[in-house]
Amino acid sequence: MIAEEAAVLFGVLSNADRLSVIRALVEVGPDGMSAGDIARQIGASPSRASFHLNALSEAGFLTKERQSRSQNYRIDFNKIGQLITFLMDDCCKGNAELRNCCSMRAG
Secondary structure: OOHHHHHHHHHHHOOHHHHHHHHHHHHHHHHOEEHHHHHHHHOOOHHHHHHHHHHHHHHOOEEEEEEOOEEEEEEOHHHHHHHHHHHHHHHOOOOHHHHHHHHHHHO
16 A cells, blocks of 8 residues: 555545444444444434445445345455554554554454
């Protein structure tokens, strides 16, 4: 990942509703969730949730699949991982103090 791409992705994530969508979809795992369920989960109107889901999808954070009359969204764990790896390895140069901080939180 190059710095320009990472900057765009961080920009897409710089919204509390979008972070809530990411959190909800990470928690539900590979089965994903319908757009309506996501809207309810994050406390957003359907149109507001749709706006954020589209932005996250266009950035590559989400995949969507039509199921019957609704869209089902799934998190792209690989894309999230690429961004985290960029931050840790490229941007922060694998700083040991930062890595220790992150590994302490993981437990």
